[in-house]
Amino acid sequence: MSTTDKNLTTSWGAPVGDNQNSMTAGSRGPTLIQDVHLLEKLAHFNRERVPERVVHAKGAGAHGHFEVTNDLSQYTKASFLSGVGKRTPMFVRFSTVAGELGSSDTVRDPRGFALKFYTEEGNYDLVGNNTPVFFIRDAIKFPDFIHTQKRHPQTHLKNPTAVWDFWSLSPESLHQVTILMSDRGIPATLRHMHGFGSHTFKWVNAAGQAVWVKYHFKTEQGVKNLDVTLAAKLAGEHPDYHTEDLFNAIDQGDFPAWTCYVQIMPLEDADTYRFDPFDVTKVWSQKDYPLIELGRMVLDRNPENYFAEVEQATFSPGAFVPGIEASPDKMLQGRLFAYADAHRYRVGTNHNTLPINRPHAEVNHYQRDGQMTSDSNGGKSVYYEPNSFGGPTEAPQAKPAAFPVSGLAESVAFDHSDHYTQAGDLYRLLSEEERARLVETVVGAMTPVEKEEIKIRQIGHFYKADPEYGQRVAAGLGLSLPEGL
Known part of the structure; x- marks a missing residue:
């Protein structure tokens, strides 16, 4: 059969007699609910988009x-x-x-x-x-x-204030922020x-x-x-x-x-x-x-x-x-x-x-059912473990390696709090042209921030990474360096 000889079918494989006109009660009458091909097309169309990824969508x-x-x-x-x-x-x-x-x-x-x-x-x-x-x-x-x-929950617009507020209150972000705002960001x-x-x-x-x-x-x-x-x-x-x-x-x-x-x-x-x-x-x-x-x-x-x-x-x-x-x-x-x-x-x-x-690789497990089960669902094989019917068993040689743990179970921060050395090292590795573009990008991104205290706080992080870094950003924003630096 050539490509042009193939019958259009429903998702359950039945041939479709008319894909151009929906079924109605009379030539001008209302559409009939018994037109199951129409209902299937519309219902499937409504569900063609799975939810996009919350991050990494594009x-x-x-x-x-x-x-x-x-x-x-x-x-x-x-x-x-x-x-x-x-x-x-x-x-x-x-x-x-x-x-x-x-x-x-x-x-x-x-x-x-x-x-x-x-x-x-x-x-x-x-x-x-x-x-x-x-x-x-x-x-x-x-x-x-x-x-x-x-996006902001009211305006539905991107919100630079939120971005820099979070970063300025999370100094561990400085290394990645410097990379992002550098030439490597695009x-x-x-x-x-x-x-x-x-x-x-x-x-x-x-x-x-x-x-x-x-x-x-x-x-x-x-x-x-x-x-x-x-x-x-x-x-x-x-x-x-x-x-x-x-x-x-x-x-x-x-x-x-x-x-x-x-x-x-x-x-x-x-x-x-x-x-x-x-x-x-x-x-x-x-x-x-x-x-x-x-x-x-x-x-x-x-x-x-x-x-x-x-x-x-x-x-x-x-x-x-x-x-x-x-x-x-x-x-x-x-x-x-x-x-x-x-x-x-x-x-x-x-x-x-x-x-x-x-x-x-071959897949053998006891998971069954659930939406969109597209395989044999395990057929009639045993569906629990341990069992007496020769079902798949664990492979001890594949166990993860043991490792020691110690200490109290509590919410703790990292022991090391140096957020500035590596960001500063990266800044100093850049050429003068690259530094200038980095500062220009940072200044452009921070200019719309609504609160001056956020800008000042972030400038302090740049300064601690490298004084020149902080000074140039401050100058670009028309602000003074934070006191105590």
């Missing part, structure tokens, strides 16, 4: 693969990292953070860098950003932070930016020995950023610029690639390092823990359907495989729950059975 994705170029199996037993030349299929989603689904690609915002590895031991998700740090370091602050990035394309796992993770080898690890994905296209004037022009004239660029590059055979490196820290160093290695607002010095090449990521195939493959793709930092585990990073600990829970709400409790999320 995104683009592609398929590819990861190839190991350096065998680091002495540090991790993860099978997909075992042996030079080992290839693992992947799906990658890039995104902005704060904007809605229809927002512009070229706004000043961090970019999500979410990777799904379809390994033989199950899916491994690495859900990071194009920055090595984040604004906050405890998940309990995340809803409040994101509220400041969203990547030229999704292909011309680095990616980071951001958090600290734990690798465990076959002997049960563990190390702490951070991931770095360095773009092979080179880092390029957009001038603010061009970015604003593109935001108005071509809001899907990054999405189109990624699609066209892959479509034309210009496959983007990233080289993956890791930093490895011995477990015992976490107790003595000059910064808390589990504080996601900090980086590890590459002089202390040099980059070690691990592999190469290549994106070489576009999605066939955006909704099915990009919008319904779900990533969770808690999707681990044997050999990779969590660290005590308090932001990571919160994300282990929050991401998967968001997917259960947004896409459905069976989101991992969708083709884009379905593991390439």
Whole structure:
């Protein structure tokens, strides 16, 4: 049968006799409720949009693969990292953070860098950003932070006062704010930016020995950023610029690639390092823990359907495989729950059975039922455990490595409160031209803030990072430095 010979059907497979005219009582009569094809079309149309992501709503994705170029199996037993030349299929989603689904690609915002590895031991998700740090370091602050990035409940407009009020009261944000307000805040394309796992993770080898690890994905296209004037022009004239660029590059055979490196820290160093290695607002010095090449990521195939493959793709930092585990990073600990829970709400409790999320490894569990059950639902097999009927059982060799815990159960802050050294180091690494653009961007972003005390408080943070940094921002805003500095 040729394509033109195919019958249009309902979702239950029955042929549709008329798809142009609804059924009515007489030629001018009211529409009949018995026109089930009409009702199905309208009902499905009303439900075509799943709730957009609360954060990272606007995104683009592609398929590819990861190839190991350096065998680091002495540090991790993860099978997909075992042996030079080992290839693992992947799906990658890039995104902005704060904007809605229809927002512009070229706004000043961090970019999500979410990777799904379809390994033989199950899916491994690495859900990071194009920055090595984040604004906050405890998940309990995340809803409040994101509220400041969203719209005012009365005006429904973006609210710079809320943004800078929160940042000025959360000095741990200064490192990420400096990155965001620098040239790196607006990547030229999704292909011309680095990616980071951001958090600290734990690798465990076959002997049960563990190390702490951070991931770095360095773009092979080179880092390029957009001038603010061009970015604003593109935001108005071509809001899907990054999405189109990624699609066209892959479509034309210009496959983007990233080289993956890791930093490895011995477990015992976490107790003595000059910064808390589990504080996601900090980086590890590459002089202390040099980059070690691990592999190469290549994106070489576009999605066939955006909704099915990009919008319904779900990533969770808690999707681990044997050999990779969590660290005590308090932001990571919160994300282990929050991401998967968001997917259960947004896409459905069976989101991992969708083709884009379905593991390439065999899946055996006792979860049953729930909305959108699209597989056999376990058939007639045993549906509880333990059982006497040969159902799947646990694999003791896959248990996470034991780790010591101590202290009181209480709400505590991080021990290290130095929010300024690394932000100041970053400022001093910039050229004079880059510093000037950074200050100009900060001044422009802070000018609309309604309360002067917020501006003064934030200027104090800039000054503590580097006196010149604070002085230039203060001068740009026409304000004096805070007393006591």
